[in-house]
Amino acid sequence: MCESLQKFPVKVMVSTSGDSLSDPSTLTYYRDELFAMADIVTPNVKEASKLLGGVSLHTIADMRDAAESIYKFGPRYVLVKGGDMPDSSEAIDVFYDGKEFVELRGHRIKTRNTHGTGCTLASSIAAELAKGSSMLNAVQVAKNFVESALHHSKDLVIGNGPQGPFDHLFRLRCPPYNIGSQQRFNPDSLFLYAVTDSRMNKRWGHSIEDAVKAAIEGGATIVQLREKDIESRAFLEAAKACMDICKSSGVPLLINDRVDIALACNADGVHVGQSDISAREVRKLLGPGKIIGVSCKTPAQAEQAWRDGADYLGCGGVFPTTTKANNPTLGFEGLKAVCLASKLPVVAIGGINATNAGSVMELGLPNLKGVAVVSALFDRECVSTETRNLRSILTSVRCLA
Ligand SMILES: Cc1ncc(COP(=O)(O)OP(=O)(O)O)c(N)n1
Numbered sequence: 001m002c003e004s005l006q007k008f009p010v011k012v013m014v015s016t017s018g019d020s021l022s023d024p025s026t027l028t029y030y031r032d033e034l035f036a037m038a039d040i041v042t043p044n045v046k047e048a049s050k051l052l053g054g055v056s057l058h059t060i061a062d063m064r065d066a067a068e069s070i071y072k073f074g075p076r077y078v079l080v081k082g083g084d085m086p087d088s089s090e091a092i093d094v095f096y097d098g099k100e101f102v103e104l105r106g107h108r109i110k111t112r113n114t115h116g117t118g119c120t121l122a123s124s125i126a127a128e129l130a131k132g133s134s135m136l137n138a139v140q141v142a143k144n145f146v147e148s149a150l151h152h153s154k155d156l157v158i159g160n161g162p163q164g165p166f167d168h169l170f171r172l173r174c175p176p177y178n179i180g181s182q183q184r185f186n187p188d189s190l191f192l193y194a195v196t197d198s199r200m201n202k203r204w205g206h207s208i209e210d211a212v213k214a215a216i217e218g219g220a221t222i223v224q225l226r227e228k229d230i231e232s233r234a235f236l237e238a239a240k241a242c243m244d245i246c247k248s249s250g251v252p253l254l255i256n257d258r259v260d261i262a263l264a265c266n267a268d269g270v271h272v273g274q275s276d277i278s279a280r281e282v283r284k285l286l287g288p289g290k291i292i293g294v295s296c297k298t299p300a301q302a303e304q305a306w307r308d309g310a311d312y313l314g315c316g317g318v319f320p321t322t323t324k325a326n327n328p329t330l331g332f333e334g335l336k337a338v339c340l341a342s343k344l345p346v347v348a349i350g351g352i353n354a355t356n357a358g359s360v361m362e363l364g365l366p367n368l369k370g371v372a373v374v375s376a377l378f379d380r381e382c383v384s385t386e387t388r389n390l391r392s393i394l395t396s397v398r399c400l401a
């Protein structure tokens with residue numbers, strides 16, 4: 001096997017299996033032959049323990065030590081998966097690249113349908129790498145996929161064994177909200193909606209591309225370029241670069257206000273407000289396959305957006321915001337009125353941050369699919385850390401629902 005791997009220039013994943021590691025010769029083979037060729041190895045805590053001669057792994061610090069020790073066997077990256085750690089409501093994985101550790105946090109989903117999660121994660125990492133992602137980005141996208149699949153499969157009843165399979169095709173079961181169109185907009189993508197701001201990026205010395213990359217690395221599920229102070233030519237260049245980044249991560253990219261930019265960079269869609277060109281006109285320009293979002297503050301606006309062929313609503317300001325001047329604050333009551341009246345999925349916006357995002361999603365409003373955030377992600381030094389933190393908060397609320 002090693003000879004074949006050496007012969008061909010392939011990426012090597014080593015997804016360990018606890019059972020095979022019980023055999024000492026297999027264990028030695030993994031450690032001494034295969035790991036040195038691997039781009040990444042992805043043991044869970046039990047497997048990491050076996051690889052390291054039975055050390056106990058109870059804490060994040062233990063997982064970091066284990067990642068560092070396994071790294072010394074020769075792989076370029078190590079991911080120690082904490083989904084099996086006892087007594088934790090979170091599934092925390094430790095990623096190590098030989099220099100820095102990154103804790104990837106997700107919610108532990110209580111279900112017996114976990115058969116194949118390790119293989120799915122490794123395969124998904126491989127698929128993301130094949131699309132051109134960095135290793136950390138590939139791991140984050142793969143982890144997000146497994147977490148979403150587990151969430152959507154948690155109540156499936158198949159067979160009688162201690163573990164059931166989970167549904168890799170869960171996205172096909174999501175309702176097509178816009179029945180008249182041919183598009184397959186997935187409303188779940190509104191879960192963590194990152195909206196950029198050129199002034200904030202400038203303040204922190206971030207390019208638009210770096211900011212978008214970092215947001216996706218942290219777990220953003222959709223991105224909107226809201227660039228109000230940028231010249232058209234520079235905007236289009238940045239939008240094209242962001243399209244490449246988003247495409248390779250499977251994250252939709254929308255453009256705020258500018259249908260011309262969206263058309264020129266073949267973006268996934270456009271977001272418009274009440275004083276912009278109407279969704280009906282945007283639909284004519286973009287065609288049926290693109291995503292259109294409309295800002296709505298009232299049930300009447302929600303009804304009109306639906307009639308105009310929009311795919312989702314942005315509803316706010318839920319809280320006061322300084323990002324958008326003179327923006328009326330609707331509060332929870334205003335958000336509730338729009339969500340109850342809407343025939344489309346809704347994303348909440350305005351003043352949302354790590355402290356209050358949980359309270360918005362805990363409202364459990366019909367059609368409310370997620371939160372859209374500007375300053376709490378982009379008016380910060382480390383966009384990926386802020387996004388990761390917010391994602392973890394949102395995931396916790398979703399899993400408790
Ligand atoms: C997701 C989302 N919701 C609302 C808005 C606001 O759009 P709009 O009212 O057109 O205001 P500007 O963003 O153009 O200032 C949004 N951008 N995204």
Ligand SMILES: Cc1nc(C(=O)O)sc1CCOP(=O)(O)O
Pocket residue numbers: 295314315316317318320321322323324327349350351352372373374375376
């Ligand atoms: C762009 C935008 N639209 C809003 C609306 O209510 O429609 S609030 C808003 C700004 C949101 O920024 P932040 O997350 O920094 O508060």
Ligand SMILES: [Mg+2]
Pocket residue numbers: 256257271272273276
């Ligand atoms: Mg607008």
